[in-house]
Amino acid sequence: MTSPDALTTRLNRGVSRRNARWSFVSAEQFGDALELHRFRLGNGLRVLTLEDRSAPTVSYHTWFRVGSRDERPGKTGLAHLFEHLMFNETKNHQYGEFDHLMENAGVEVNAATWTDWTYYYENAPKNALPLLVELESDRMANLVLREPQVRSEKEVVANERKLRVDDDIEGRALEQLYATAFKRHPYRWPTIGWMEDIRGFTVEDCRKFYRSFYSPNNATVVVAGDFDERRVLSLIQERYGHLPATKLQQNGEAPREPTQRGERTYRIAAPTPTDKMLLGYHVPGFAHPDTPALIVINELLFGGRSSRLLRVFCDDKELALSVRGSVSPFVDPGLFELWFSLREGRRMADALALLDSEIERLVTEGPTTDELGKAVNQIELSFLYSMETAGGKAEQLGFYETVVDDAASAMSRLDAFRALTVPTLQRVAAKYLNPNRRTRVEVSESFA
Amino acid sequence: MAKSRPRLLIETSGVLPLVDVEVAFPTGSLQDPIRKEGLARLTGQLMRRGPSGISTARFEDHLARLGARMSVDTSLRTTRVRATTLRRNVEPLLAFVADLIWSPALRQQDFGKLKRQANASLLARLDDDQALGAVHFRERLFSGHPYGRTSSGSPESVGHISLRDVERFYTRYYANTPYIVGFAGDITKTEARDLVQGYFPTRSGDPKTKHAVPATRLPRGRRVVIVDKPERVQTQLYIGTLGARTQDRDLFPLIVSNTAFGGTFTGPLMREVRAVRGWSYGAYSRLTHSAQRDAWYMWSAPSVEYSAECAALQLDLLERWVERGLDRKSLRFAQRYLINSHCFDTDTPSKRLESRLDVELLGVPRRYVERHDELIAAVTRRQANAATSGRISSRDLTIVVVATARDVASKFEKLPGVTSVDVVPFRPA
Numbered sequence: 001m002t003s004p005d006a007l008t009t010r011l012n013r014g015v016s017r018r019n020a021r022w023s024f025v026s027a028e029q030f031g032d033a034l035e036l037h038r039f040r041l042g043n044g045l046r047v048l049t050l051e052d053r054s055a056p057t058v059s060y061h062t063w064f065r066v067g068s069r070d071e072r073p074g075k076t077g078l079a080h081l082f083e084h085l086m087f088n089e090t091k092n093h094q095y096g097e098f099d100h101l102m103e104n105a106g107v108e109v110n111a112a113t114w115t116d117w118t119y120y121y122e123n124a125p126k127n128a129l130p131l132l133v134e135l136e137s138d139r140m141a142n143l144v145l146r147e148p149q150v151r152s153e154k155e156v157v158a159n160e161r162k163l164r165v166d167d168d169i170e171g172r173a174l175e176q177l178y179a180t181a182f183k184r185h186p187y188r189w190p191t192i193g194w195m196e197d198i199r200g201f202t203v204e205d206c207r208k209f210y211r212s213f214y215s216p217n218n219a220t221v222v223v224a225g226d227f228d229e230r231r232v233l234s235l236i237q238e239r240y241g242h243l244p245a246t247k248l249q250q251n252g253e254a255p256r257e258p259t260q261r262g263e264r265t266y267r268i269a270a271p272t273p274t275d276k277m278l279l280g281y282h283v284p285g286f287a288h289p290d291t292p293a294l295i296v297i298n299e300l301l302f303g304g305r306s307s308r309l310l311r312v313f314c315d316d317k318e319l320a321l322s323v324r325g326s327v328s329p330f331v332d333p334g335l336f337e338l339w340f341s342l343r344e345g346r347r348m349a350d351a352l353a354l355l356d357s358e359i360e361r362l363v364t365e366g367p368t369t370d371e372l373g374k375a376v377n378q379i380e381l382s383f384l385y386s387m388e389t390a391g392g393k394a395e396q397l398g399f400y401e402t403v404v405d406d407a408a409s410a411m412s413r414l415d416a417f418r419a420l421t422v423p424t425l426q427r428v429a430a431k432y433l434n435p436n437r438r439t440r441v442e443v444s445e446s447f448a
Numbered sequence: 449m450a451k452s453r454p455r456l457l458i459e460t461s462g463v464l465p466l467v468d469v470e471v472a473f474p475t476g477s478l479q480d481p482i483r484k485e486g487l488a489r490l491t492g493q494l495m496r497r498g499p500s501g502i503s504t505a506r507f508e509d510h511l512a513r514l515g516a517r518m519s520v521d522t523s524l525r526t527t528r529v530r531a532t533t534l535r536r537n538v539e540p541l542l543a544f545v546a547d548l549i550w551s552p553a554l555r556q557q558d559f560g561k562l563k564r565q566a567n568a569s570l571l572a573r574l575d576d577d578q579a580l581g582a583v584h585f586r587e588r589l590f591s592g593h594p595y596g597r598t599s600s601g602s603p604e605s606v607g608h609i610s611l612r613d614v615e616r617f618y619t620r621y622y623a624n625t626p627y628i629v630g631f632a633g634d635i636t637k638t639e640a641r642d643l644v645q646g647y648f649p650t651r652s653g654d655p656k657t658k659h660a661v662p663a664t665r666l667p668r669g670r671r672v673v674i675v676d677k678p679e680r681v682q683t684q685l686y687i688g689t690l691g692a693r694t695q696d697r698d699l700f701p702l703i704v705s706n707t708a709f710g711g712t713f714t715g716p717l718m719r720e721v722r723a724v725r726g727w728s729y730g731a732y733s734r735l736t737h738s739a740q741r742d743a744w745y746m747w748s749a750p751s752v753e754y755s756a757e758c759a760a761l762q763l764d765l766l767e768r769w770v771e772r773g774l775d776r777k778s779l780r781f782a783q784r785y786l787i788n789s790h791c792f793d794t795d796t797p798s799k800r801l802e803s804r805l806d807v808e809l810l811g812v813p814r815r816y817v818e819r820h821d822e823l824i825a826a827v828t829r830r831q832a833n834a835a836t837s838g839r840i841s842s843r844d845l846t847i848v849v850v851a852t853a854r855d856v857a858s859k860f861e862k863l864p865g866v867t868s869v870d871v872v873p874f875r876p877a
Contacts, residue, residue, distance in 0.1 A: 031464075032465070033462070033463060052463060054461055054463045055791065055794070055795035055796070056791055056795075057791050057792065057795050096714060096719075096723070099713045099714045100714045100781075103712050103713060103714055103781070103785050104781060104784050104785065104788075105784075105788055106784070106785055106786075106787065106788020106789035106790070106791070107788075107789070108789065108792065109713075123792065125788050125789070125791050128788070151726075152723065152724065152725065152726040153726065154726070155725070155726025155727070156722055156726040156728075156729060158726075158751075159682065159726065159727065159728055159729045159749065159750070159751055160729040162681050162682040162749075162751060163682060163729050163749050166681045166682065167577060167680055167681055167682045169575055270679075271677065271678045271679055272574075272575050273571045273572075273574050273575070273875060274568075274571060274572065303512075304508070304511075304512055304517065305508040305511075305512075306505070306508035306509045306511065306512040307512075311505065311508075314565075315504075315561065318561065318564060318565075321565070321568040321569060321572050322572075341572060343564075343568050344568065344571055370509075370513070373513065374509070374512040374513050375512075377512065377513065377514070377515030377534065378512055378515060380515055380534065381466070381515045381516070381517065381532065381533070381534060384464050384465065384466050384534070385466065385532070387464060388464060388466075388796050388798075389795055389796055390795070
């Protein structure tokens with residue numbers, strides 16, 4: 001087998017265009033059986049490959065380092081609307097052709113946008129790879145934006161907002177949690193955008209956004225699954241090598257969020273048979289050294305039936321039907337979110353008091369080493385499960401490369417979890433799970 | 449009949465150090481007695497609370513320490529005990545699975561908790577408009593038939609269930625019933641066989657589902673049901689009729705035809721509703737099949753201001769599809785899509801195991817799995833169109849819309865061919 005370094009040397013033979021010349025960046029072991037390779041094309045496009053021939057499928061991801069944090073007030077939701085528009089016509093393919101060609105080849109296609117990124121993916125039978133490279137490279141540079149498609153897609157997004165936010169209790173609560181917890185940082189607006197902003201976008205807004213952020217030097221391509229590395233690098237070189245790097249819009253550092261010094265609350269009146277409560281504690285960005293400890297704390301509190309809060313809220317006291325937590329995986333500081341769906345007739349004040357006492361117990365007594373071991377085992381299981389398919393592997397790699405700037409840390413983070421100690425968890429819990437830095441959204445029919 | 453070891457299915461893959469274990473029984477909520485709907489599910493959930501001789505809390509701690517997850521999933525026709533663990537812990541996990549199934553504690557205290565939890569879950573379902581629409585759609589389409597039940601039952605039926613009912617149900621349908629064991633992931637055939645021999649009991653008989661289900665009957669006319677929920681800016685819209693049986697000779701022609709109509713992003717349903725008009729984030733049609741004719745339906749989620757217009761458009765598309773059928777190009781496209789994407793039905797060991805279990809347990813013909821591509825490719829345009837016009841009625845339809853009734857009722861009354869409009873509250877009295 002040719003080494004990745006020798007491979008790039010061979011592929012660069014006779015290639016004079018700087019944009020099309022490969023650089024080999026690194027090769028790293030990824031678990032027991034796989035190896036992650038990193039390359040860079042002359043125009044700045046990052047390419048990650050992970051060969052795994054256990055199934056005749058391939059996953060092709062394109063991650064752009066642009067999300068709702070790159071928007072500004074009055075134009076919220078543009079990154080997400082743009083994700084929809086990327087499925088429209090290009091200079092080389094008519095409207096509808098992209099989806100038609102993909103479905104004809106049996107390819108599953110979709111995309112997602114969040115605060116710090118937008119990604120597009122295809123899960124495909126392995127023989128469809130040339131089609132994926134052709135169509136993805138084409139829409140990176142040749143998208144055509146016209147009024148009828150923008151108008152129709154704005155209506156689709158308005159409907160998506162109604163589905164996921166306006167008529168969805170958890171969606172509404174989440175939107176208000178970030179709008180209340182953040183006063184200056186762009187994380188305060190929803191990725192889907194405010195409705196009046198969605199309605200107001202023009203074709204020119206969209207064109208400007210495309211020119212500003214969609215460029216090979218702002219993207220990472222991830223290929224995982226059953227493919228021939230030489231062949232895929234050659235295809236990428238051929239299809240992307242002529243694209244120039246562009247000057248990216250520099251938004252600079254997002255405004256720093258001032259330290260929250262008192263609990264904030266927001267109430268929503270909604271037709272729901274039981275009360276709900278969503279809380280958010282400010283936590284650092286995902287690359288921060290305290291994040292692994294926060295993820296383990298989340299697992300201790302919410303990870304399965306033996307976790308502390310599931311046991312006490314749902315089983316022992318029967319205060320809630322479900323409780324859930326997550327640490328926001330953002331580049332900049334985000335929130336540790338806690339969701340409580342209460343049982344009928346149960347009071348939010350009781351739930352809050354119980355939560356506070358459990359957090360106090362965690363801070364003062366810490367978890368037992370046995371609990372810590374359980375939590376790490378559960379995290380390992382979830383991670384391995386997420387890596388089962390080619391698409392799962394590509395998603396993990398694309399996310400870590402985009403948010404942490406290191407795809408390999410998707411796997412090496414397991415070591416960080418295993419190295420955690422009880423005193424570290426106590427210190428981190430005390431530092432971040434502070435009621436004065438908490439925002440609380442309450443939902444009840446009784447608020448009407 | 450002589451007793452023997454359970455049927456064992458194994459899908460080996462060493463890519464990740466994970467093992468899935470599944471123990472499947474031919475028992476589901478079809479076996480729920482009348483007025484005690486929810487019994488099969490409640491029995492499964494009570495088994496999941498752990499084996500005798502150990503508290504639920506300690507049982508959960510042991511599972512978590514193994515890096516394991518476990519669930520007991522009850523559907524209409526089957527109960528599946530599923531567990532996943534890190535490869536290094538597969539043997540202790542299997543011992544737990546065996547104890548849980550064949551020595552469950554079935555404690556009174558846990559039973560009380562589970563009944564309250566079941567009722568809380570039924571209440572929580574009222575928050576989810578899409579799920580609410582789906583439940584009402586099946587209830588109306590299969591009115592009075594077991595297919596119209598949900599496995600979770602109703603507050604009333606759950607209230608009628610006693611611990612004695614659960615114990616009887618367990619004894620009859622799990623304790624001595626033949627079953628199938630499946631493994632998927634990082635385990636060899638020899639390892640799996642040795643483990644089953646060491647921990648699982650012998651049983652006689654065939655573990656296929658045999659419960660007789662009466663034929664489903666098609667309700668006549670276009671019947672609208674509005675599930676009235678306040679403050680809706682959007683609606684959940686289900687329009688459907690009876691679909692097919694698993695054993696129907698024209699099942700594959702109907703699968704191809706439905707895929708061409710509403711099974712892809714580029715089919716006419718999605719194109720006209722979403723791409724051309726932007727009326728809904730999604731729009732699709734689904735064909736489900738079972739021992740008797742199951743449902744075929746369209747789903748979309750249009751805004752309240754054009755919900756009835758969207759329904760009218762979908763009815764028009766449906767009529768055209770049923771009356772005119774597919775053209776050759778659409779047929780070929782659907783066939784290529786189904787054949788080329790079939791690799792995603794088998795790209796993980798657990799998916800391969802599930803499809804083999806469907807064959808063994810549900811009586812899905814083996815050729816559906818082994819000769820899938822061939823069966824799809826063999827469908828002719830005439831077969832596809834005959835299956836569509838023969839099976840899908842555009843006259844006899846159940847139309848369920850979750851919406852604020854005063855905003856939509858008068859418009860839905862005016863839809864072509866509507867024979868009745870019922871308004872029901874989203875929260876039962």
